[in-house]
Amino acid sequence: MQIVYREEVELYLSDLIAILYEKEYVGFSESAQIYVQKLRKEIEKALPIAIRKKAPDYFSRYGKDMWYIHVRTNSRTTWYAFFSLLPNDLYIVRHITNNHAAGHLIRS
Numbered sequence: 001m002q003i004v005y006r007e008e009v010e011l012y013l014s015d016l017i018a019i020l021y022e023k024e025y026v027g028f029s030e031s032a033q034i035y036v037q038k039l040r041k042e043i044e045k046a047l048p049i050a051i052r053k054k055a056p057d058y059f060s061r062y063g064k065d066m067w068y069i070h071v072r073t074n075s076r077t078t079w080y081a082f083f084s085l086l087p088n089d090l091y092i093v094r095h096i097t098n099n100h101a102a103g104h105l106i107r108s
Contacts, residue, residue, distance in 0.1 A: 001047075001090075002088075002090050003043075003044050003047060004091070004093070005092075006094050008095075009093050012096060013040065013096070016032075016039075017036050018032070020032035020036075039071070039073055039079060039096075042072075043081045043093065043096070046069050047069060047083065047091050048089070051069070052068065052069050053068055054066075055068045055082050056105060056106060056107070058105050059082050059095060062082055062094040063084050065084060066083060067082070067083055067084075068082045068083070068106070077098050078098060078099040078103070079097070079098045080096065080098065080099075081096050082094050082097075
């Protein structure tokens, strides 16, 4: 199994560290870094075992034939990882969002 993040997703995760700190969701920059590392680990752990669902049409702008999984990092936030699954267990993570930004677009 191999997991690859699109460049846009890598940039988003990098920006997320600054956003979490600047908007005071966390008290320290280091805490934001730890949160994003935890998010990545949870996604990577869940991709091969979580029940995946077909991505809603809205998210087709990030790729075709995509699936998504959800992971929770705390009691308030559910993260959604949208991905393509290619032969030889290659997962390409194409988009990441959360319930605060796009929860209304995703049916549970």
